[in-house]
Amino acid sequence: MSTLNGLKDTIGRYGIWTSLAPHADDQARLAELAEASAELEELGYGAVWLGGSTAARHAAPLLEATGTLTVGTSIQSIWQYDAEESAAAFAGVEAAHPGRFVLGLGVSHAKLADQYRRPYSALVAYLDALDAAGVPADRRVLAALGPRTLELSRDRAAGAVPYLVTAEHTAQAREILGDAPLLAPELKVVLEADPARARAIARKTLAMYLALPNYTNNFLRLGFTEDDVTGGGSDRLVDAVFAWGDEAGVRNRIEAFHRAGADHVALQVITDAGRDALPRQEWRRLARLLK
Template structure:
């Protein structure tokens, strides 16, 4: 499984119409995107992965991330084995601990000891009748201890909602061998006002989650930056402007040590497939 170049991170490919998701996946592969990443908040995520694998020939399909609280490791391993047998070595299982407010919403107090929970989930994948190979899994990792776990027990790290500065820190933490596969949110637009109209509330929803807010504070942003969604914070996390501006941000991640960058395109309609934007970005990114 080769993980290089640029991919697409898309909630539409997971939660949008399955037929359009398949059609879009085939086009993304033709456009030169090397991987497609989909989120998970429970439910039939492996059906969505299978849909994308069936629609493509060589692209990697990855979970970004599989929420470990919402799947049994033996079931995840069985699904991985079935999809790999049918589609070859193209399914990358990204695994994460998610966030306490999301996990505890359905069952208060369930989210606890996330590092221990990750270790137990990986133990379950290793102990399954058909284990998930270490090189076919990556971990959502922001802080130093989870980055260390990603280097030791997976193929590398998939940091979400991070600037290039974090990519540099992640590379230093995991060393030369493991992969660093950051997500980068982007908005194709002409002005800051347009970018802000599309991205501010979206970003605010993530800043309410302590894992992301804490990571930004470690990077030197302030609580005021977080509370106000300052321009400094906005520009650090969202690349906005024309195709060249977005290409420069992807190049910054690469220069900082990223092996692969997956771009998440935001538009005014958060439910619509951003297919025109994917087409516009392809010549600059792929």
Template structure:
């Protein structure tokens, strides 16, 4: 399973029109993206994985991430085995513990001890009849404890909403060997006012989640940076501008120790498949 180079992270491929999702995935496969990453905020995520595997022939399909509170580990392992038998070694199982406000909104108090919950989920997978190999799974990881777990119990880490500085520090924690696969959000717009308007609206929902906010505080951002979505914070989290600006940011992650960078494209309409932007980035990055 080759996880070098550049991939795409897309909510549209997961939650958009299935026919367009399949058509877009086939094109992205032909364009040469190494992996297509999809989120899991409810619903049958493994059905979406199967849908995308069926639409492609070469690219890796990755969950970024499979929400461990929403799935049974033995069932995930069994389905993983079936998908791999059918489509080959092209499914990277990204596992994550999500966020307290999202999980507790339906069942108050359920979200607790995320590190222990992740370990228990991995234990369940490993104890299943057909375990998912550690080399075919990664963990959502921001802080040092989860990064350390991703090095010992998985193939590496998939940090989300981070910066090149975080990539450098994460590589120090992981050491050599484990994969580091950060997500990088981008906006193909050279109009700063337009980029800031689109990106700020998108960022605010994430900055309200403690895991992301706490990680950014560890990176040196202040309460004012977070509450106002300061220019400093915005520029650190979102690569905006032309293809050269995106390419430079991806290279910062690679220089900092990333093995693979999954790019997430923002547009004014979050439901839109940004296929023109994906094509432009393929020409610039692949």
């Protein structure tokens, strides 16, 4: 696809992943994040990825508040928004902010979507509908974990935005994708050097994901054991899916994903204040250590 390298160049090496759910339609929350996004752009981040099942309308306020920042959904559930609705919303945002919105799509999880049936086939059909509606393949990315969906990311999208993965998964994903498609894994960051405290903060976030088989099955494919994915997650698992430590340690863990083949890493800062608080001070610290 002709614009793939353009997308890689536009979003750069680092972005910020931030959760909106369950407040996706909270206008005050969106306004707060839009204001923060202007600072993230100034700090040098190339993209903001909106977590939860977000859509183009949630990206619009961030795009309006910034001049060059790319905003993507990470991810929009195919069960929550039908393809025709998604295509119309994409067209509206594209008209207002050409080239700056990326539609990140995923199949979510059986525990979170009552309609969850034959997820791979449903995703293929969704992409077919987007094609028919004129949404360019090179402006959408897929939340791919397993080999088949990674291949779909290569063949039917601009690339993949895997969530809750390791550097080893990133290396495997790059091998499947090849050189051209975008590979932009999400990585959680805890800016805490004390091992016990850092892992305790990490486990508060990790616990909810360990109840979702899509993630635990992926960990098992990567060589982790049942013991690793129970009891809040083993130290081995926490250390693989979180970057924590002093500034040099955090930077090294982030760069490990680039060395494994990531073009861009979507950094989710985790603090003991919880997911609803925007960690703006930590975003500033992270920007400084990445320079």
